[in-house]
Amino acid sequence: MELPTKILIGEGVIEKLGSFVEETSSSRKILVVSGKNVREALRDRVESSIPRMKWIEVTEPDIKNVEIVVRESRDAGSVVGIGGGKSVDVAKLAASFVGLRFYSVPTSASHDGIASPFASLRGTSRPYSEKAKPPYGILADVEIIASAPRRLLASGCGDLVSKLTAVKDWQLARDEKGEYYGNYAASLALMSASVVLSSKNLQPYSIGTVRDIVEALISAGVAAGIAGSSRPCSGSEHLFSHYLELIAPGKGLHGEKCGIGTIMMAKLHGLDWEKVKESLARFGAPVSARQIGITDEQVVESLLNASSVRPERYTILSKVKLTRETAYELAHSTEVI
Numbered sequence: 570m571e572l573p574t575k576i577l578i579g580e581g582v583i584e585k586l587g588s589f590v591e592e593t594s595s596s597r598k599i600l601v602v603s604g605k606n607v608r609e610a611l612r613d614r615v616e617s618s619i620p621r622m623k624w625i626e627v628t629e630p631d632i633k634n635v636e637i638v639v640r641e642s643r644d645a646g647s648v649v650g651i652g653g654g655k656s657v658d659v660a661k662l663a664a665s666f667v668g669l670r671f672y673s674v675p676t677s678a679s680h681d682g683i684a685s686p687f688a689s690l691r692g693t694s695r696p697y698s699e700k701a702k703p704p705y706g707i708l709a710d711v712e713i714i715a716s717a718p719r720r721l722l723a724s725g726c727g728d729l730v731s732k733l734t735a736v737k738d739w740q741l742a743r744d745e746k747g748e749y750y751g752n753y754a755a756s757l758a759l760m761s762a763s764v765v766l767s768s769k770n771l772q773p774y775s776i777g778t779v780r781d782i783v784e785a786l787i788s789a790g791v792a793a794g795i796a797g798s799s800r801p802c803s804g805s806e807h808l809f810s811h812y813l814e815l816i817a818p819g820k821g822l823h824g825e826k827c828g829i830g831t832i833m834m835a836k837l838h839g840l841d842w843e844k845v846k847e848s849l850a851r852f853g854a855p856v857s858a859r860q861i862g863i864t865d866e867q868v869v870e871s872l873l874n875a876s877s878v879r880p881e882r883y884t885i886l887s888k889v890k891l892t893r894e895t896a897y898e899l900a901h902s903t904e905v906i
Protein backbone atom coordinates (compact mmCIF):
# COMPACT_ATOMS: atom_id res chain seq x y z
CA MET A 570 0.00 0.00 0.00
CA GLU A 571 1.18 3.48 -0.78
CA LEU A 572 -0.67 6.20 1.09
CA PRO A 573 -0.32 9.92 1.78
CA THR A 574 1.59 10.62 5.01
CA LYS A 575 0.44 14.15 5.88
CA ILE A 576 -2.98 15.70 5.30
CA LEU A 577 -4.02 19.21 6.34
CA ILE A 578 -7.59 20.37 5.66
CA GLY A 579 -9.14 23.60 6.86
CA GLU A 580 -10.06 27.19 6.20
CA GLY A 581 -7.10 29.44 5.43
CA VAL A 582 -4.51 26.63 5.75
CA ILE A 583 -2.71 27.91 2.62
CA GLU A 584 -0.88 30.25 5.01
CA LYS A 585 0.76 27.15 6.51
CA LEU A 586 1.99 25.79 3.18
CA GLY A 587 5.63 26.68 3.91
CA SER A 588 5.87 24.79 7.19
CA PHE A 589 3.82 21.93 5.68
CA VAL A 590 6.24 21.29 2.79
CA GLU A 591 9.49 22.46 4.35
CA GLU A 592 11.89 19.62 5.22
CA THR A 593 14.09 20.80 8.09
CA SER A 594 16.96 18.55 6.98
CA SER A 595 16.99 19.83 3.39
CA SER A 596 18.41 23.06 2.06
CA ARG A 597 17.23 22.31 -1.46
CA LYS A 598 14.67 24.52 -3.15
CA ILE A 599 11.02 23.59 -3.43
CA LEU A 600 9.53 23.42 -6.89
CA VAL A 601 6.02 24.88 -7.11
CA VAL A 602 4.01 23.83 -10.17
CA SER A 603 0.76 25.58 -11.16
CA GLY A 604 -1.11 27.21 -14.01
CA LYS A 605 -0.94 30.93 -14.76
CA ASN A 606 -4.23 31.90 -13.05
CA VAL A 607 -3.47 30.07 -9.82
CA ARG A 608 -0.02 31.67 -9.76
CA GLU A 609 -1.54 35.11 -10.12
CA ALA A 610 -4.17 34.45 -7.44
CA LEU A 611 -1.89 32.86 -4.83
CA ARG A 612 1.54 34.30 -5.66
CA ASP A 613 1.94 36.55 -2.58
CA ARG A 614 0.71 34.03 -0.07
CA VAL A 615 2.77 31.13 -1.46
CA GLU A 616 5.98 33.09 -2.01
CA SER A 617 5.92 34.58 1.48
CA SER A 618 5.24 31.14 2.95
CA ILE A 619 8.05 29.24 1.14
CA PRO A 620 11.35 31.14 1.13
CA ARG A 621 13.42 28.83 -1.15
CA MET A 622 11.14 28.13 -4.05
CA LYS A 623 11.01 28.12 -7.83
CA TRP A 624 7.73 28.49 -9.68
CA ILE A 625 7.00 26.60 -12.90
CA GLU A 626 3.91 27.37 -14.97
CA VAL A 627 2.10 24.45 -16.61
CA THR A 628 0.43 25.21 -19.92
CA GLU A 629 -0.99 21.79 -20.86
CA PRO A 630 -1.52 18.49 -19.03
CA ASP A 631 0.88 16.64 -21.33
CA ILE A 632 4.22 14.80 -21.30
CA LYS A 633 6.07 17.89 -22.57
CA ASN A 634 5.11 19.79 -19.43
CA VAL A 635 6.06 16.79 -17.27
CA GLU A 636 9.52 16.82 -18.93
CA ILE A 637 9.93 20.53 -18.15
CA VAL A 638 9.21 19.88 -14.47
CA VAL A 639 11.55 16.85 -14.49
CA ARG A 640 14.39 19.01 -15.91
CA GLU A 641 13.84 21.73 -13.32
CA SER A 642 13.62 19.27 -10.44
CA ARG A 643 17.28 18.11 -10.60
CA ASP A 644 18.39 20.25 -7.68
CA ALA A 645 15.01 20.44 -5.94
CA GLY A 646 14.05 18.89 -2.60
CA SER A 647 10.37 18.34 -3.29
CA VAL A 648 7.60 19.21 -5.74
CA VAL A 649 4.34 21.01 -4.90
CA GLY A 650 1.44 20.92 -7.39
CA ILE A 651 -1.16 23.66 -6.88
CA GLY A 652 -4.34 23.76 -8.96
CA GLY A 653 -7.55 22.15 -10.11
CA GLY A 654 -6.25 19.12 -11.91
CA LYS A 655 -3.72 19.46 -14.68
CA SER A 656 -0.94 21.08 -12.62
CA VAL A 657 -1.40 18.56 -9.81
CA ASP A 658 -1.22 15.67 -12.29
CA VAL A 659 1.82 17.04 -14.15
CA ALA A 660 3.66 17.66 -10.87
CA LYS A 661 2.62 14.25 -9.49
CA LEU A 662 3.97 12.35 -12.48
CA ALA A 663 7.19 14.39 -12.66
CA ALA A 664 7.90 13.89 -8.94
CA SER A 665 7.25 10.18 -9.35
CA PHE A 666 9.72 9.98 -12.29
CA VAL A 667 12.54 11.65 -10.34
CA GLY A 668 11.69 10.09 -6.96
CA LEU A 669 10.97 13.34 -5.10
CA ARG A 670 8.31 13.92 -2.48
CA PHE A 671 5.13 15.32 -3.98
CA TYR A 672 2.68 17.62 -2.23
CA SER A 673 -0.83 18.10 -3.63
CA VAL A 674 -2.54 21.46 -3.05
CA PRO A 675 -5.98 21.36 -4.73
CA THR A 676 -7.72 24.67 -5.46
CA SER A 677 -10.95 22.94 -6.48
CA ALA A 678 -12.65 19.63 -5.75
CA SER A 679 -13.62 18.41 -9.20
CA HIS A 680 -12.18 14.84 -9.11
CA ASP A 681 -10.38 12.32 -6.90
CA GLY A 682 -6.91 12.87 -8.42
CA ILE A 683 -6.22 15.12 -5.39
CA ALA A 684 -4.99 12.12 -3.40
CA SER A 685 -4.84 9.16 -5.76
CA PRO A 686 -1.67 7.55 -7.15
CA PHE A 687 -2.94 8.22 -10.69
CA ALA A 688 -2.37 11.05 -13.15
CA SER A 689 -4.40 11.82 -16.28
CA LEU A 690 -2.40 13.30 -19.12
CA ARG A 691 -2.99 14.08 -22.76
CA GLY A 692 -0.86 12.60 -25.48
CA THR A 693 -0.16 9.28 -23.77
CA SER A 694 -0.79 5.94 -25.40
CA ARG A 695 -4.10 5.44 -23.56
CA PRO A 696 -7.07 7.61 -22.60
CA TYR A 697 -7.12 6.62 -18.91
CA SER A 698 -4.82 7.40 -15.99
CA GLU A 699 -1.09 6.71 -15.63
CA LYS A 700 0.10 5.14 -12.40
CA ALA A 701 2.37 7.45 -10.42
CA LYS A 702 2.94 7.68 -6.67
CA PRO A 703 0.32 9.04 -4.28
CA PRO A 704 1.11 12.47 -2.82
CA TYR A 705 3.31 12.48 0.29
CA GLY A 706 1.24 15.36 1.60
CA ILE A 707 -2.11 16.99 0.79
CA LEU A 708 -2.99 20.52 1.88
CA ALA A 709 -6.60 21.44 1.10
CA ASP A 710 -7.71 24.98 1.90
CA VAL A 711 -11.50 24.68 2.11
CA GLU A 712 -11.92 28.44 1.78
CA ILE A 713 -10.12 28.48 -1.60
CA ILE A 714 -11.96 25.34 -2.79
CA ALA A 715 -15.36 26.76 -1.75
CA SER A 716 -14.71 29.93 -3.75
CA ALA A 717 -13.97 27.99 -6.98
CA PRO A 718 -16.80 27.86 -9.56
CA ARG A 719 -19.68 25.67 -8.34
CA ARG A 720 -19.53 23.59 -11.49
CA LEU A 721 -16.19 22.16 -10.31
CA LEU A 722 -17.59 21.01 -6.96
CA ALA A 723 -20.62 19.49 -8.73
CA SER A 724 -18.19 17.60 -10.97
CA GLY A 725 -16.45 16.28 -7.85
CA CYS A 726 -19.83 14.94 -6.72
CA GLY A 727 -20.10 13.11 -10.06
CA ASP A 728 -16.71 11.48 -9.49
CA LEU A 729 -17.84 10.50 -5.97
CA VAL A 730 -21.16 8.81 -6.90
CA SER A 731 -19.27 6.81 -9.54
CA LYS A 732 -17.68 4.74 -6.73
CA LEU A 733 -21.09 3.08 -6.32
CA THR A 734 -20.95 1.39 -9.73
CA ALA A 735 -17.13 1.06 -9.71
CA VAL A 736 -17.36 -1.13 -6.59
CA LYS A 737 -20.24 -3.15 -8.11
CA ASP A 738 -18.13 -3.75 -11.22
CA TRP A 739 -15.21 -4.81 -9.03
CA GLN A 740 -17.47 -7.31 -7.19
CA LEU A 741 -18.63 -8.64 -10.55
CA ALA A 742 -15.02 -9.16 -11.64
CA ARG A 743 -14.33 -11.00 -8.37
CA ASP A 744 -17.39 -13.25 -8.76
CA GLU A 745 -17.07 -13.98 -12.46
CA LYS A 746 -13.34 -13.67 -13.18
CA GLY A 747 -11.78 -14.47 -9.79
CA GLU A 748 -10.17 -11.05 -9.65
CA TYR A 749 -8.63 -9.80 -6.40
CA TYR A 750 -11.16 -7.77 -4.40
CA GLY A 751 -10.32 -5.72 -1.34
CA ASN A 752 -13.25 -5.39 1.02
CA TYR A 753 -11.75 -2.53 3.01
CA ALA A 754 -10.80 -0.46 -0.04
CA ALA A 755 -14.27 -1.08 -1.49
CA SER A 756 -15.99 -0.01 1.75
CA LEU A 757 -13.93 3.17 1.90
CA ALA A 758 -14.82 4.04 -1.71
CA LEU A 759 -18.52 3.40 -1.00
CA MET A 760 -18.35 5.65 2.04
CA SER A 761 -17.04 8.42 -0.23
CA ALA A 762 -20.01 7.97 -2.55
CA SER A 763 -22.43 8.07 0.40
CA VAL A 764 -21.42 11.68 1.16
CA VAL A 765 -23.28 12.63 -2.02
CA LEU A 766 -25.92 9.87 -2.00
CA SER A 767 -27.02 10.60 1.60
CA SER A 768 -26.93 14.35 1.24
CA LYS A 769 -30.65 15.06 1.56
CA ASN A 770 -30.24 17.30 4.60
CA LEU A 771 -26.99 18.96 3.55
CA GLN A 772 -26.64 22.55 2.37
CA PRO A 773 -24.96 21.81 -1.00
CA TYR A 774 -22.49 24.72 -0.96
CA SER A 775 -21.95 25.38 2.73
CA ILE A 776 -18.36 25.33 3.92
CA GLY A 777 -19.11 22.18 5.96
CA THR A 778 -20.40 20.33 2.88
CA VAL A 779 -17.41 21.46 0.81
CA ARG A 780 -15.16 20.03 3.51
CA ASP A 781 -17.10 16.72 3.45
CA ILE A 782 -16.70 16.51 -0.33
CA VAL A 783 -12.97 17.26 -0.17
CA GLU A 784 -12.49 14.62 2.54
CA ALA A 785 -14.53 12.12 0.52
CA LEU A 786 -12.42 12.76 -2.62
CA ILE A 787 -9.24 12.29 -0.59
CA SER A 788 -10.63 9.04 0.91
CA ALA A 789 -11.47 7.77 -2.57
CA GLY A 790 -7.87 8.40 -3.65
CA VAL A 791 -6.67 6.60 -0.52
CA ALA A 792 -8.98 3.66 -1.37
CA ALA A 793 -7.17 3.35 -4.72
CA GLY A 794 -3.85 3.45 -2.84
CA ILE A 795 -5.01 0.64 -0.53
CA ALA A 796 -6.30 -1.45 -3.44
CA GLY A 797 -3.14 -0.82 -5.45
CA SER A 798 -5.34 -0.21 -8.48
CA SER A 799 -8.04 2.20 -9.60
CA ARG A 800 -10.68 -0.58 -9.24
CA PRO A 801 -12.57 0.91 -6.24
CA CYS A 802 -12.82 4.30 -7.96
CA SER A 803 -13.23 3.55 -11.63
CA GLY A 804 -15.57 1.10 -13.36
CA SER A 805 -17.91 1.01 -16.35
CA GLU A 806 -19.03 4.63 -15.71
CA HIS A 807 -15.41 5.78 -16.09
CA LEU A 808 -14.96 3.72 -19.29
CA PHE A 809 -18.09 5.46 -20.64
CA SER A 810 -16.60 8.85 -19.71
CA HIS A 811 -13.21 8.01 -21.26
CA TYR A 812 -14.83 6.94 -24.54
CA LEU A 813 -16.93 10.12 -24.63
CA GLU A 814 -13.73 12.12 -24.18
CA LEU A 815 -12.26 10.33 -27.23
CA ILE A 816 -15.20 11.11 -29.54
CA ALA A 817 -16.24 14.48 -28.05
CA PRO A 818 -13.05 15.94 -26.57
CA GLY A 819 -13.51 18.77 -24.10
CA LYS A 820 -17.28 18.33 -23.76
CA GLY A 821 -18.13 18.15 -20.06
CA LEU A 822 -15.78 17.74 -17.11
CA HIS A 823 -14.47 14.33 -16.07
CA GLY A 824 -16.74 14.09 -13.00
CA GLU A 825 -19.78 15.35 -14.93
CA LYS A 826 -19.44 12.58 -17.52
CA CYS A 827 -18.77 9.96 -14.83
CA GLY A 828 -21.88 11.07 -12.94
CA ILE A 829 -24.07 10.69 -16.03
CA GLY A 830 -22.42 7.32 -16.70
CA THR A 831 -23.19 6.23 -13.13
CA ILE A 832 -26.93 6.85 -13.59
CA MET A 833 -27.01 4.38 -16.51
CA MET A 834 -24.58 1.82 -15.05
CA ALA A 835 -26.56 1.86 -11.78
CA LYS A 836 -29.65 0.86 -13.77
CA LEU A 837 -27.72 -1.95 -15.49
CA HIS A 838 -26.59 -3.20 -12.07
CA GLY A 839 -30.16 -3.08 -10.74
CA LEU A 840 -29.29 -0.31 -8.26
CA ASP A 841 -31.38 2.72 -7.30
CA TRP A 842 -30.40 4.90 -10.30
CA GLU A 843 -33.09 7.46 -9.52
CA LYS A 844 -31.41 8.19 -6.19
CA VAL A 845 -28.09 8.72 -8.03
CA LYS A 846 -29.81 11.16 -10.36
CA GLU A 847 -31.56 13.06 -7.56
CA SER A 848 -28.32 13.35 -5.59
CA LEU A 849 -26.41 14.72 -8.58
CA ALA A 850 -29.18 17.21 -9.34
CA ARG A 851 -29.14 18.41 -5.71
CA PHE A 852 -25.55 19.56 -6.21
CA GLY A 853 -26.32 21.09 -9.61
CA ALA A 854 -24.39 18.39 -11.50
CA PRO A 855 -25.67 17.54 -15.00
CA VAL A 856 -27.94 14.49 -15.32
CA SER A 857 -28.52 14.54 -19.08
CA ALA A 858 -26.22 14.50 -22.10
CA ARG A 859 -27.54 17.72 -23.61
CA GLN A 860 -26.58 19.66 -20.47
CA ILE A 861 -22.92 19.11 -21.41
CA GLY A 862 -23.35 19.40 -25.19
CA ILE A 863 -23.27 15.66 -25.94
CA THR A 864 -25.58 14.24 -28.62
CA ASP A 865 -27.84 11.19 -28.25
CA GLU A 866 -25.75 9.36 -30.85
CA GLN A 867 -22.53 10.04 -28.94
CA VAL A 868 -24.08 8.56 -25.78
CA VAL A 869 -25.18 5.41 -27.62
CA GLU A 870 -21.76 5.08 -29.34
CA SER A 871 -20.01 5.44 -25.98
CA LEU A 872 -22.22 2.83 -24.32
CA LEU A 873 -21.48 0.41 -27.17
CA ASN A 874 -17.71 1.00 -27.27
CA ALA A 875 -16.74 1.93 -23.70
CA SER A 876 -15.28 -1.53 -22.98
CA SER A 877 -12.82 -1.16 -25.87
CA VAL A 878 -10.99 1.59 -23.93
CA ARG A 879 -9.74 -1.01 -21.50
CA PRO A 880 -10.71 -4.52 -22.65
CA GLU A 881 -9.00 -6.24 -19.68
CA ARG A 882 -11.24 -4.42 -17.18
CA TYR A 883 -14.30 -6.62 -16.61
CA THR A 884 -17.44 -4.58 -15.87
CA ILE A 885 -21.21 -4.80 -16.24
CA LEU A 886 -20.73 -3.66 -19.86
CA SER A 887 -18.61 -6.77 -20.58
CA LYS A 888 -21.36 -8.94 -19.10
CA VAL A 889 -24.49 -7.34 -20.55
CA LYS A 890 -23.23 -6.71 -24.11
CA LEU A 891 -25.57 -3.92 -25.16
CA THR A 892 -26.95 -3.71 -28.69
CA ARG A 893 -27.74 -0.39 -30.39
CA GLU A 894 -31.40 -0.83 -29.37
CA THR A 895 -30.77 -1.75 -25.72
CA ALA A 896 -28.14 1.01 -25.38
CA TYR A 897 -30.64 3.56 -26.69
CA GLU A 898 -33.33 2.18 -24.38
CA LEU A 899 -31.00 2.43 -21.35
CA ALA A 900 -30.08 6.06 -22.07
CA HIS A 901 -33.67 6.98 -22.90
CA SER A 902 -35.30 5.28 -19.90
CA THR A 903 -32.93 7.08 -17.50
CA GLU A 904 -33.56 10.36 -19.36
CA VAL A 905 -29.87 10.79 -20.10
CA ILE A 906 -31.03 11.32 -23.71
Ligand SMILES: [Zn+2]
Nearest residue numbers: 680681728827
Ligand atom coordinates in the same frame (compact mmCIF):
# COMPACT_ATOMS: atom_id res chain seq x y z
ZN1 LIG B 1 -12.63 9.78 -11.76
